[in-house]
Amino acid sequence: MAIIGSGNIGTDLLIKILRRDGPLRVAAMVGIDAASDGLARAARMGVATTAGGVDGLLNLPQFEDVELVFDATSADAHLANWAALEPTGVRMIDLTPAAVGPYCVPVVNLDDHLDAPNLNMVTCGGQATVPIVAAVSQTAIVSYAEIISSISSKSAGPGTRANIDEFTETTSAAVQSVGGAQRAKTIMILNPADPPVLMRNTVYCLVDSDADRTAIGHAIAETIDTVRAYVPGYRLKQPVQFESFTAGNPLYIPETGKFIGTRVTVMLEVAGAAHYLPAYAGNLDIMTSAAIATAERVAIHTRDTSRAIP
Numbered sequence: 001m002a003i004i005g006s007g008n009i010g011t012d013l014l015i016k017i018l019r020r021d022g023p024l025r026v027a028a029m030v031g032i033d034a035a036s037d038g039l040a041r042a043a044r045m046g047v048a049t050t051a052g053g054v055d056g057l058l059n060l061p062q063f064e065d066v067e068l069v070f071d072a073t074s075a076d077a078h079l080a081n082w083a084a085l086e087p088t089g090v091r092m093i094d095l096t097p098a099a100v101g102p103y104c105v106p107v108v109n110l111d112d113h114l115d116a117p118n119l120n121m122v123t124c125g126g127q128a129t130v131p132i133v134a135a136v137s138q139t140a141i142v143s144y145a146e147i148i149s150s151i152s153s154k155s156a157g158p159g160t161r162a163n164i165d166e167f168t169e170t171t172s173a174a175v176q177s178v179g180g181a182q183r184a185k186t187i188m189i190l191n192p193a194d195p196p197v198l199m200r201n202t203v204y205c206l207v208d209s210d211a212d213r214t215a216i217g218h219a220i221a222e223t224i225d226t227v228r229a230y231v232p233g234y235r236l237k238q239p240v241q242f243e244s245f246t247a248g249n250p251l252y253i254p255e256t257g258k259f260i261g262t263r264v265t266v267m268l269e270v271a272g273a274a275h276y277l278p279a280y281a282g283n284l285d286i287m288t289s290a291a292i293a294t295a296e297r298v299a300i301h302t303r304d305t306s307r308a309i310p
């Protein structure tokens with residue numbers, strides 16, 4: 001496989017894959033900035049590199065062995081990269097919020113998309129919060145979900161900063177289509193605090209009528225354990241909170257009027273494994289670990305199905 005994008009996300013992904021003993025082998029690291037730290041690290045780790053972008057990748061002798069590509073550039077660059085790579089038949093795992101392929105949040109819907117040529121990994125905020133909304137949706141109708149993701153400014157490279165609109169739109173779309181919420185809003189905060197803060201996510205779900213609090217609490221706890229299997233630093237910051245709104249005490253929502261039901265509030269923190277940036281950058285880990293979990297499953301599925309067809 002190859003990685004395009006030698007910034008924060010691409011370099012964290014490279015280090016993680018090289019440390020694993022899974023089915024993925026790194027054939028090349030691709031960038032456009034010959035002086036980037038990511039390309040220098042890849043070269044030091046014995047990986048072929050090119051600063052020639054996707055054309056450089058297509059011209060590398062190692063490209064012959066590439067079956068899967070991770071794109072960690074930016075949403076616009078992804079469109080051009082995919083236009084160049086799609087005709088070659090490689091599979092694409094897209095870590096930008098370009099949303100070309102179906103949204104993939106491994107703990108919720110990976111099995112639905114194992115044959116998709118291009119899989120979109122949504123956003124770091126989406127990987128952290130969509131599983132929670134999906135957990136609440138298992139037992140209740142989520143008429144509205146709002147998520148607030150706060151990441152340290154230092155962990156957001158130029159690619160992330162260029163994609164704030166796409167972050168907001170893609171995350172909201174995934175909260176609805178994968179998480180099951182009827183409406184959704186996403187807010188992203190780049191926090192410049194120094195020392196940098198850990199990634200935090202707050203999820204509000206408005207649940208129609210009386211909610212089964214025990215069932216929702218269990219579903220959230222199970223989901224957190226499942227995500228922790230690949231991001232050990234993913235945890236609840238406080239116990240799940242439930243607030244009831246009755247006819248005599250409704251919640252007023254400007255767009256839709258009075259809401260009667262339950263508000264579920266889930267506060268999450270994500271500490272990273274500090275493979276590239278320090279532990280505050282859990283936003284890198286939640287994305288790169290989800291992408292690796294997806295790619296490994298796709299690789300095993302592809303190997304098994306190609307064996308089954310003589």
Ligand SMILES: NC(=O)c1ccc[n+]([C@@H]2O[C@H](COP(=O)([O-])OP(=O)(O)OC[C@H]3O[C@@H](n4cnc5c(N)ncnc54)[C@H](O)[C@@H]3O)[C@@H](O)[C@H]2O)c1
Pocket residue numbers: 004005006007008009010030031032033036038053054072073074075077095096097123124151155156157158159160161163167283284287
């Ligand atoms: N940083 C995060 O927390 C985070 C989390 C999840 C997803 N993302 C997404 O990942 C992408 C990268 O974010 P980042 O923070 O790593 O940004 P970054 O700026 O650190 O990295 C992007 C890298 O891609 C390279 N690049 C740009 N255009 C290219 C092209 N056409 N071909 C090859 N290389 C190219 C840049 O030189 C840079 O090294 C963004 O789309 C962002 O939305 C970021």
